[in-house]
Amino acid sequence: MSEGQLERVLHEIEGVQVHQTRPRRTRLDLPAETLPALLELLQGRAGYVHLSAISCVDWIEEAQFELVYHLWSYENHNLVSAHIRIPREPGVYLSVYDLYRPAAFFERDIHEMFGVRFEGSPDMAPFILTEWNGPPPMRKEFDSEAYVNEHLNFRDYQPDWLRELEAEGGGIAIRPEEQRFSRRDEGET
Amino acid sequence: MKRLEQIPVKGEGRGNPLARVFDELTNFCRSRSLFILHYCTGCGAIELPPAMTSRFDMERLGIQPMVTPRQADILLITGYVSIKTLKRVILTYEQMGAPKYVIGICSCTVNGGMYWQSYATAKRLDEYMPVDLYIAGCMPRPEAVIEGMRHLMRRIENGEARGWEDYYRRYDHYLGNQQALFGDDWQTPTDVIAEARHYGLLGEQTLGPHTELLQQVQRPLEALEMRLGHGPEHES
Numbered sequence: 001m002s003e004g005q006l007e008r009v010l011h012e013i014e015g016v017q018v019h020q021t022r023p024r025r026t027r028l029d030l031p032a033e034t035l036p037a038l039l040e041l042l043q044g045r046a047g048y049v050h051l052s053a054i055s056c057v058d059w060i061e062e063a064q065f066e067l068v069y070h071l072w073s074y075e076n077h078n079l080v081s082a083h084i085r086i087p088r089e090p091g092v093y094l095s096v097y098d099l100y101r102p103a104a105f106f107e108r109d110i111h112e113m114f115g116v117r118f119e120g121s122p123d124m125a126p127f128i129l130t131e132w133n134g135p136p137p138m139r140k141e142f143d144s145e146a147y148v149n150e151h152l153n154f155r156d157y158q159p160d161w162l163r164e165l166e167a168e169g170g171g172i173a174i175r176p177e178e179q180r181f182s183r184r185d186e187g188e189t
Numbered sequence: 190m191k192r193l194e195q196i197p198v199k200g201e202g203r204g205n206p207l208a209r210v211f212d213e214l215t216n217f218c219r220s221r222s223l224f225i226l227h228y229c230t231g232c233g234a235i236e237l238p239p240a241m242t243s244r245f246d247m248e249r250l251g252i253q254p255m256v257t258p259r260q261a262d263i264l265l266i267t268g269y270v271s272i273k274t275l276k277r278v279i280l281t282y283e284q285m286g287a288p289k290y291v292i293g294i295c296s297c298t299v300n301g302g303m304y305w306q307s308y309a310t311a312k313r314l315d316e317y318m319p320v321d322l323y324i325a326g327c328m329p330r331p332e333a334v335i336e337g338m339r340h341l342m343r344r345i346e347n348g349e350a351r352g353w354e355d356y357y358r359r360y361d362h363y364l365g366n367q368q369a370l371f372g373d374d375w376q377t378p379t380d381v382i383a384e385a386r387h388y389g390l391l392g393e394q395t396l397g398p399h400t401e402l403l404q405q406v407q408r409p410l411e412a413l414e415m416r417l418g419h420g421p422e423h424e425s
Binding site: 129130131134137142144145147148151152153154155 | 272273276299300301305306307308309311312313316369370371372
């Protein structure tokens with residue numbers, strides 16, 4: 001296997017933009033509907049047998065999800081990242097479980113964290129989050145701080161603790177204004 | 190026959206200097222032989238190996254690591270407690286035999302620390318179990334950990350570290366906070382109310398609306414099924 005095979009495969013797919021970001025790192029941008037065909041060719045003819053991850057990016061202003069399929073070839077020692085964009089609503093895409101078995105875990109994880117549904121994936125049940133009734137937490141519209149303020153309690157600051165510590169001979173050893181970074185800033189100016 | 194708690198207890202001025210000598214001896218011995226449960230939740234656990242091993246050497250204080258909760262005295266929570274972990278922490282805590290002490294290490298156990306806006310992290314450990322001592326810092330150095338341990342030893346020796354009794358006396362409060370996180374069907378294998386009766390620590394706030402809810406949804410424990418090899422549902 002060689003680099004030539006990857007290029008031959010890429011010629012067969014329409015609308016693929018190839019960008020060699022670094023040595024041994026290839027970025028592909030392609031339309032969403034051509035991705036299954038590309039993966040099948042990459043796996044069958046170019047030696048990209050290892051799907052190391054699927055990652056998801058929420059582009060809320062463009063109303064799109066970006067899915068990135070990371071594929072590794074043990075023969076070429078090359079990492080191919082195939083980027084596709086799907087509309088944020090309804091957020092449905094095809095599963096690649098029939099090509100790559102590990103995709104089941106990645107798709108289940110993305111479904112839980114972003115709410116993207118993968119048709120044909122064997123299991124879309126909750127995965128890592130426990131006791132979770134809220135929206136998918138990694139979507140950009142989810143306000144984590146507001147959720148925390150609503151569901152969990154914080155402790156108020158009580159200055160007595162410091163007095164108790166000082167009574168026992170402890171306390172703040174280095175005040176914030178005397179800390180190393182503050183001193184360095186003074187020396188520079 | 191009078192009930193035990195109705196018998197009046199005289200104060201310190203009883204005049205017999207040896208009256209509490211057995212308690213004091215017990216407290217002294219307890220404070221000199223502490224076993225830390227090896228349950229490391231967050232990043233603060235990385236400060237424990239230097240604290241235990243030859244450089245700072247906690248063993249000179251009689252503090253040693255222990256692998257099982259039933260044989261341990263101290264539950265160290267060394268960092269952030271995610272909600273998933275908190276379940277296991279509570280199960281572990283309830284399995285430990287009394288007297289038991291909880292130490293919260295790092296800022297995360299005090300108030301969430303750097304995970305203060307994380308949806309998956311519990312903020313205050315003492316809402317869910319009584320904490321005897323907090324060691325603040327991100328992370329506290331081994332000197333601070335050992336200073337905290339010495340503080341706990343002093344409190345045990347003086348008979349002040351009684352957080353575990355609070356868990357039985359105010360179980361309804363702690364259970365309510367646990368139910369708020371884990372849902373109304375939350376239950377543990379340990380029967381805390383029966384233990385409170387056993388220790389004679391059934392207080393006014395042991396039972397309440399939350400324990401009533403627990404008793405409504407409580408299912409009897411079932412033994413785990415023993416099976417060799419794979420079951421039929423695992424065959425593909």
